[in-house]
Amino acid sequence: MPVDAFLFDKDGTLFNFAATWNGWAADLLETLSRGDRAVKQAMAEAISYDLERQAFNPDSLVIASSNDEVAEALAPYVADMSLGELTAYLAESAADAELAPAVPLAEFLDGLLARGKVLGVMTNDAESSARIQLQRAGVLDRFAFVAGCDSGHGSKPDPDPLLAFCKAAGVAPEHTAMVGDSLHDLEAGAAAGMRRIGVLTGMALREELAPHADIVLPDIGHIAAWIDR
Incomplete structure (x- = not known):
C-alpha cells in the first residue's frame, strides 16, 4: 500500500x-x-x-x-x-534549545516533497516551541501541519492528533506513516490505523520498537530507500 x-x-x-x-x-x-x-x-x-x-x-x-x-x-x-x-x-x-538535526533536514524533506508526499509534525512538546525550532532549522515551510500537545487535538499515544493531520492534509490514515522514536509514537500510529516507522535517534532500542513498527530505521534519512524497496 x-x-x-x-x-x-x-x-x-x-x-x-x-x-x-x-x-x-x-x-x-x-x-x-x-x-x-x-x-x-x-x-x-x-x-x-x-x-x-x-x-x-x-x-x-x-x-x-x-x-x-x-x-x-x-x-x-x-x-x-x-x-x-x-x-x-x-x-x-x-x-531556544541547541538543535541537533538527525540528518540535513532541508535536503531530506525536499526529497520527500519532490516525490509528492505530504508532511506534518506532531509533537508532545508545545506547538509554539515546535514552530520556533522548525523555523530555526529552516524547514517550517516544508510542513502542511504542525501540532503540539496544546494544539487542541490531544497528545500521543492518543490517535486524535494523528487523525487531525490526516483531516487537515486530506490523506487517508492507511496511506500515512507515523515516524517516531518512542513507543508513544508507534502506539498512536497503530491506533490511528497508520503505517509505523521507528527510528533510533531517540532513547529507545531497536528491540523495544520493533514489535510495534513496520520497520525500524537508523534515522529518517533511510526513509527514501524504504519507499523504493
Whole structure:
C-alpha cells in the first residue's frame, strides 16, 4: 500500500534527542533550582535525569510525555511559579534549545516533497516551541501541519492528533506513516490505523520498537530507500 504522507515526531526523530536535550536539561535544572543542590537533585529524580552524566535515563518521562506532564512533574519543586507559569517557561526554554538535526533536514524533506508526499509534525512538546525550532532549522515551510500537545487535538499515544493531520492534509490514515522514536509514537500510529516507522535517534532500542513498527530505521534519512524497496 503506497504511503502518501509522513507525520513526524520532533524530538528524537527530526532532531537527535540526546544531542539536543541533555545539555538543555542541565541548564534548566540549574536555573529552576536557584542553586539549591537538594532541590536540583529532587527535580532530576522526578524526570529521571542523571546529574553526573548530564544525560536523561532511558525511562525519563521527558522522552515521550507532553510539555504539560513534564511541568507537572517539576512543579512541586518550583515554589516561585504557578503550574501555568512553569508550563509556559518550559515551552519558551525549549524553543531556544541547541538543535541537533538527525540528518540535513532541508535536503531530506525536499526529497520527500519532490516525490509528492505530504508532511506534518506532531509533537508532545508545545506547538509554539515546535514552530520556533522548525523555523530555526529552516524547514517550517516544508510542513502542511504542525501540532503540539496544546494544539487542541490531544497528545500521543492518543490517535486524535494523528487523525487531525490526516483531516487537515486530506490523506487517508492507511496511506500515512507515523515516524517516531518512542513507543508513544508507534502506539498512536497503530491506533490511528497508520503505517509505523521507528527510528533510533531517540532513547529507545531497536528491540523495544520493533514489535510495534513496520520497520525500524537508523534515522529518517533511510526513509527514501524504504519507499523504493
